[in-house]
Amino acid sequence: MTKGEKRRQKLLEIAYGLFLAKGYEETSVDDIIAAAEIAKGTYYYYFQSKEQMLEEVTEMMIDKQAAAAEQAAGSGLSAPERLIGIIASFRPEPAEMPISDVVNRPENLIMHEKLKKKLIDRMTPILCRVAEDGIRDGIFSCDHIPERMKILLYIGSALFDEGKYTENEAVVFVDLAEKVLGAAKGSLGFIRDLI
DSSP, X not given: XXXXXXXXXXXXXXXHHHHHHHOTTTOXXXXXXXXXXXXXXXXXXXXXXXXXXXXXXXXXXXXXXXXXXXXXXXSSSOHHHHHHHHHHHTSOOGGGHHHHHHHTSGGGHHHHHHHHHHXXXXXXXXXXXXXXXXXXXXXXXXXXXXXXXXHHHHHHHHHHTTSOXXXXXXXXXXXXXXXXXXXXXXXXXXXXXXX
């Protein structure tokens, strides 16, 4: 990592800390500059705007979640349990919810969709490896695994991201996941309890 890359990374970490401590709206560019002890020109050399910084801070969060998902994928649990562990890994920590809430606002729709695509692109290969294990173990029976995982992720994202869903919707989602993965009826029922 070059000196410039290290400085940029440090600025992102400072912004992350300030966004958590003060909130995104309450954190100004001047606050970030003061905490980093740099000139305003240096800030704008690395970032065009605070919104760009928010997007990159969110990408840092996705990187951290991906590392946790890799650990979940490598655990000794069954394939369905590992799938759930991976999906759970890609949820923001409770302290990070204020950052996620800002990204999920209607005025940030373009950023939200861009980050959702990055998140799904990171999740899909991890989920595919575990689904392939499930196929080898006879738990799942399907082909076109990447496409199936993406479909489930997009449907799950649309249904569960805002937390406004009914119990029946959760039941139907689990039933759909079983069908999409070729799993036995009721074999993924434990997911309903986790949702």
